[in-house]
Amino acid sequence: MAPFRKEREAKPMANTSLRVAIAGLGPIGKKVAEALDQGIDGLTLAAVSAQNPEKHHNWLGSLKKKPAVLPIEKLSDAADIAIECAPAKLLRSIVAPFVEKGKTAIVLSAGALLENEDLVELARKNGGQIVVPTGALIGLDAVTAAAVGEIHSVRMVTRKPVNGLAGAPFLVENNIEIESIKEPLKIFDGTAREAAKGFPANLNVAVALSLAGIGPDRTRLEIWADPALTRNVHRVEVDSDSARFSMSIENIPSENPKTGRITALSVIALLRKQRAALRVGT
Numbered sequence: 327m328a329p330f331r332k333e334r335e336a337k338p339m340a341n342t343s344l345r346v347a348i349a350g351l352g353p354i355g356k357k358v359a360e361a362l363d364q365g366i367d368g369l370t371l372a373a374v375s376a377q378n379p380e381k382h383h384n385w386l387g388s389l390k391k392k393p394a395v396l397p398i399e400k401l402s403d404a405a406d407i408a409i410e411c412a413p414a415k416l417l418r419s420i421v422a423p424f425v426e427k428g429k430t431a432i433v434l435s436a437g438a439l440l441e442n443e444d445l446v447e448l449a450r451k452n453g454g455q456i457v458v459p460t461g462a463l464i465g466l467d468a469v470t471a472a473a474v475g476e477i478h479s480v481r482m483v484t485r486k487p488v489n490g491l492a493g494a495p496f497l498v499e500n501n502i503e504i505e506s507i508k509e510p511l512k513i514f515d516g517t518a519r520e521a522a523k524g525f526p527a528n529l530n531v532a533v534a535l536s537l538a539g540i541g542p543d544r545t546r547l548e549i550w551a552d553p554a555l556t557r558n559v560h561r562v563e564v565d566s567d568s569a570r571f572s573m574s575i576e577n578i579p580s581e582n583p584k585t586g587r588i589t590a591l592s593v594i595a596l597l598r599k600q601r602a603a604l605r606v607g608t
């Protein structure tokens with residue numbers, strides 16, 4: 327027998343469709359649901375969860391194939407993969423049922439993972455997986471590669487328009503008023519862990535970066551409110567024993583001013599990789 331033939335025959339592509347559930351129908355959830363409804367190879371949109379399903383009646387009716395509409399706690403009965411795109415406080419209730427059944431949870435509210443670290447152990451024990459996509463950031467492939475060696479430092483500077491930051495707990499607790507600023511104002515200088523607490527709906531990217539690299543206590547972050555900006559701008563600098571690199575991204579906000587449009591596209595790209603014959607990037 328030819329030496330390579332056996333291996334080729336032994337590894338057919340899986341042909342059962344993976345059922346996907348989406349928890350949260352904000353700008354990210356809806357965009358990803360629409361892409362699944364349009365068709366992604368090997369995946370089907372099986373179920374969605376919304377705080378107020380009635381509000382989404384027309385949108386659900388516009389889909390080619392209407393998914394089941396279920397409360398969060400029922401999603402893991404209906405799907406193999408969950409996509410968490412809900413407020414951070416719901417992370418645990420969405421992720422735990424999936425990973426304890428050995429299934430996959432794709433997490434957008436990455437900041438909330440820091441207060442629910444035991445979910446990673448739960449996934450490990452049961453053969454499940456928690457996946458944090460690159461989301462609104464850039465270059466997590468390079469950061470994870472550098473982390474195989476030794477990373478000396480990771481610094482990130484985020485600049486956002488005022489409405490991308492307004493209402494964050496850190497600003498409220500420290501009486502920092504940004505609504506009437508006329509010049510850029512540095513509002514935070516600390517670690518990714520501290521940012522996750524102070525800006526739970528605004529800086530998931532910093533936590534994703536820290537999990538890819540040297541962790542939430544060594545990843546440094548500055549946050550600026552800039553009244554002249556219309557985009558969410560992130561600049562990252564990494565120094566390691568394999569490479570020094572810097573990268574920046576200027577995100578156009580979605581209907582949610584805190585969330586860059588590219589975030590949903592990052593999830594769609596990740597879903598397309600699930601059954602692709604060619605995968606590019608780590």
Ligand SMILES: NC(=O)C1=CN([C@@H]2O[C@H](COP(=O)(O)OP(=O)(O)OC[C@H]3O[C@@H](n4cnc5c(N)ncnc54)[C@H](O)[C@@H]3O)[C@@H](O)[C@H]2O)C=CC1
Nearest residue numbers: 350351352353354375376377411434435461462530582585
């Ligand atoms: N990792 C990353 O790069 C990024 C992460 N994010 C995070 O992703 C998450 C989703 O982002 P967006 O779509 O902009 O948020 P959003 O706040 O606009 O949407 C969340 C949706 O969840 C719904 N929801 C609330 N309670 C619910 C419940 N009990 N059951 C089902 N749905 C419920 C809300 O009604 C809302 O429609 C947020 O936590 C955001 O901070 C956002 C941008 C980048």
Ligand SMILES: O=C([O-])CC(=O)C(=O)O
Nearest residue numbers: 462528530531558585586
């Ligand atoms: O990290 C986040 O939650 C959102 C963010 O900065 C962006 O979309 O640019």
